[in-house]
Amino acid sequence: xxxxxxxxxxxxLSAYGFFIEPYQVxxxxxxxxxxxxxxxxxxxxxxxxxDLHVSRIGLREQKILNxxxxxxxxFIFLTGDYVAWKGDYAAALTxxxxxxxxxxxxxxxxxxxxxxxxxxxxxxxDKDSGIFTRRHRIHFLRNNCEKIxxxxxxxxxxxxxxxxxxxTPYLTELTSQQKKIPVIVLxxxxxxxxxxxxxxxxxxxxxxxHGGQVHLPGWLWKIMGYRKNALYNYGFFKxxxxxxxxxxxxxxSHIPLRVCAPPEVVVLHxx
Amino acid sequence: MGFLLQAIMAVGVVFLVACNTPSSGEFVxxxxxxxxxxxxxxxxxxxxxxxxxxxxxxxxxxxxxELFPSDYPGLDTILQDRDWANFSFLGIDIYNPEQExxxxxxxxxxxNNPDYNDRYNKKFFIKPGLNRLSVSLNRLYTSxxxxxxxxxxxxxxxxxxxxxxxxxxxYVDYIRLMA
Numbered sequence: 001x002x003x004x005x006x007x008x009x010x011x012x013l014s015a016y017g018f019f020i021e022p023y024q025v026x027x028x029x030x031x032x033x034x035x036x037x038x039x040x041x042x043x044x045x046x047x048x049x050x051d052l053h054v055s056r057i058g059l060r061e062q063k064i065l066n067x068x069x070x071x072x073x074x075f076i077f078l079t080g081d082y083v084a085w086k087g088d089y090a091a092a093l094t095x096x097x098x099x100x101x102x103x104x105x106x107x108x109x110x111x112x113x114x115x116x117x118x119x120x121x122x123x124x125x126d127k128d129s130g131i132f133t134r135r136h137r138i139h140f141l142r143n144n145c146e147k148i149x150x151x152x153x154x155x156x157x158x159x160x161x162x163x164x165x166x167x168t169p170y171l172t173e174l175t176s177q178q179k180k181i182p183v184i185v186l187x188x189x190x191x192x193x194x195x196x197x198x199x200x201x202x203x204x205x206x207x208x209x210h211g212g213q214v215h216l217p218g219w220l221w222k223i224m225g226y227r228k229n230a231l232y233n234y235g236f237f238k239x240x241x242x243x244x245x246x247x248x249x250x251x252x253s254h255i256p257l258r259v260c261a262p263p264e265v266v267v268l269h270x271x
Numbered sequence: 272m273g274f275l276l277q278a279i280m281a282v283g284v285v286f287l288v289a290c291n292t293p294s295s296g297e298f299v300x301x302x303x304x305x306x307x308x309x310x311x312x313x314x315x316x317x318x319x320x321x322x323x324x325x326x327x328x329x330x331x332x333x334x335x336x337e338l339f340p341s342d343y344p345g346l347d348t349i350l351q352d353r354d355w356a357n358f359s360f361l362g363i364d365i366y367n368p369e370q371e372x373x374x375x376x377x378x379x380x381x382x383n384n385p386d387y388n389d390r391y392n393k394k395f396f397i398k399p400g401l402n403r404l405s406v407s408l409n410r411l412y413t414s415x416x417x418x419x420x421x422x423x424x425x426x427x428x429x430x431x432x433x434x435x436x437x438x439x440x441x442y443v444d445y446i447r448l449m450a
Contacts (some may be wrong), residue, residue, distance in 0.1 A: 117314045117349070130339070142316060163315075196331075200333050 013259065017214070021258040025063045026110070027071075028264040030245055031271060032236065034203060036182040038270035040153035045071055047101070048266040050079040050188075051249025052209025053112065054092040060263065064250055065098050068266045076101040078138065079207040079247065080110025080162060080188030082123075089119045094121075097136040105138045108159040110188035110208060112253070141186060145174055159189035160187035171196065180207030190232035190246045192207075198240025205268075209233050234261070292352035297448040300352065300428075303327075303334040303444055311349045317341035326366035328401070329445035333366065338432055338439045345375070345431025346443060347407040355423040361406040363430065365397055373397045373432065373439060377404075380413060380427040381420040388415035397441070408448075 047068060054061055068076070068218055082092040099105050107123075115121045118128075124140050126133055137261070141159020148155050158171055173185055183202045190206040211234040212221065221229035224242060236245045250263035276283055301308055309320055322336035337346035357363070379391040391411045396406055411420040432439055 116310075121314050124316075127321075128321060130337070164351065206336050 014257075017259040018255040021260075021262050022252055022256060023060050023263075025060060025061070025067060025263045025265060026268045027067060028247075029041065030236065030243065030266055031268060031269045032203065032243065034182070034270050036180075036201075037155065037184070037203065040150060040155055040182065041270050043152070046075045046077065047071055047073040047266040048077045048079060048205050048245070048247055048268060049099075049250060050247040050266075051077075051081040051110070051210055051251050051253075052092065052095065053081055053084050053087075053253055054095045054249030055084045055087050056091050057095060060250065061095055064265060065095075068099060071267065073101045074103045075159075076105040077184070077186055077205050078105065078107035079186050079205055079249075080108050081112040081159040081249070081251070081253075082110070083112055083115070085112055085253065086089075086115045089116065089122050093122060093133075093135050096138055098154070099136070099138065103150075105136075106157050106159070106186060107138050108142050108186045108188055109140065109142070109162055111162045114163050143170060145183075147169065147181075148223065155182040155184065158183060158185040160185060160189075160192050161197060162188045168207070169222075171202070184197075190228055190237075190244060193232065193237060193242065193244045195238070196242055198242060201241040202243070204242070204244040206232070206244060206246045207249045209246060209248070210252065210258075211261035213252055213255070213258050213261055281420070282382055294348075298352065299329065299445070300350070300357065300448065301334070301348070301443075301446040302329040304330040304332050308334075308388070311351065313347035315344070315347060316345040318346075320346075323442060326401070326433060326442040327444050327445075328364040328366075328370075328403075333364075333403045333442040335445035336360055336443060338441070340435055340437060343376075343428060343431045343433055344390055344435065344439075347431075348428045348446075350425060350428060352448075353425045354423050355408055355425050357421075359408055360449040361408060361422075361428075362445065362447045362449055363404045363406075363443065364445045365402045365404060365430075367397045367399050367402065369418040369440070370399055372399070373421055373441070375430055375432055375441075378405065378427070378429040379406075379420060379425060381424050383426055389413050391420055407448075 083089055095132060124133060125131060143163040145156050145158035148157055156174060171185060185202055185204045187204055187206045189208050192204055209229050210222060212229050216232045232246050234246055234248050248261050248264050249267050252258060273342050282435060303322055312320055317339040319337040321335045322332045324332060329335040339423050375397055377393050390413055408422055
């Protein structure tokens with residue numbers, strides 16, 4: 001009797017985890033205390049989307065596009081992993097071509113985006129060519145940054161590329177030389193948080209963890225060897241001057257399952 | 272007819288395998304004859320790879336590399352054969368279509384992400400025209416000269432130009448290990 005009940009619960013949970021929650025895309029409003037960014041961006045709509053892992057434009061992808069349309073964002077920040085591992089890049093590029101924001105869309109690439117090295121170039125270029133693609137209007141940041149000038153003020157958007165693991169000197173330079181200018185850094189991997197000095201006044205937007213896909217305690221992730229999930233599974237982190245928000249993202253990898261870690265489109269607010 | 276076709280294919284396979292076995296004294300890592308070989312390269316910004324019908328030294332084609340001004344544009348291989356212990360030389364043919372000499376660097380790693388001092392680094396002067404490089408594998412010292420590379424665990428082989436000031440085109444072919 002108990003065994004049957006447990007089996008029914010397990011089957012129900014599996015059905016929910018595989019067929020319901022991965023498609024329940026939520027809007028998460030995240031409030032971050034940052035006076036400098038608040039001065040510039042308090043009246044702007046900033047959206048972060050992470051870990052899409054698009055293999056086709058299906059129900060989940062359409063929901064995300066509808067949400068973005070409704071939000072009418074000024075900025076969209078994409079924090080990597082647009083494709084499935086060695087998957088179809090065409091579907092991801094089609095999805096990206098539908099993303100629009102009033103001021104712009106900035107992005108970094110994740111490790112999955114490099115799973116087919118040659119195809120990874122398609123995010124920026126036409127096939128096997130140095131010509132920049134016109135398929136989308138996204139600014140891909142590959143260990144570089146752009147200065148954003150608005151009527152309300154100026155800030156930097158930097159991007160930490162997933163392929164070059166040790167190249168952060170430009171970030172140090174950026175934050176030390178531009179102390180009065182706020183910096184937002186897009187990084188697929190949250191472990192960048194540990195590579196930057198506590199004295200750096202920077203906001204990192206990261207993804208990669210998927211919030212674990214199944215909500216588990218940190219110590220369990222540690223036992224399983226998932227350090228990034230053990231330390232930075234989801235949410236807001238602050239140490240010294242540096243801050244980071246890690247999104248659960250919207251897609252799945254390995255197993256198409258989510259339990260108590262629903263996909264999210266993040267809306268960032270500063271105060 | 273079907274049997275004949277199968278027999279021809281079998282002979283072809285045997286021939287290809289024989290050409291690529293260490294016992295023949297040579298193992299071709301890349302000869303850039305098929306588009307598939309371009310998938311066995313790491314593609315980076317500021318380097319454009321394509322197959323060319325010009326300057327092939329093994330087969331009909333070569334790899335055309337267009338290297339644009341940046342830090343270290345060049346050839347970054349995805350090695351399938353990492354045990355080089357049965358060979359004595361690494362051979363590479365490079366055609367320089369420019370009128371002036373070009374300096375390239377070759378880097379070989381025997382571990383993942385080694386520091387500069389813990390890997391093989393060497394400059395080569397590439398004269399105009401065809402250059403046949405031969406790197407002695409018995410003397411692959413790390414830059415700090417404290418050890419030779421472990422040829423059984425080769426991880427990476429790169430060929431690049433440090434900080435080119437203008438676009439450079441090179442044709443590479445017939446990357447091979449020789450006994």
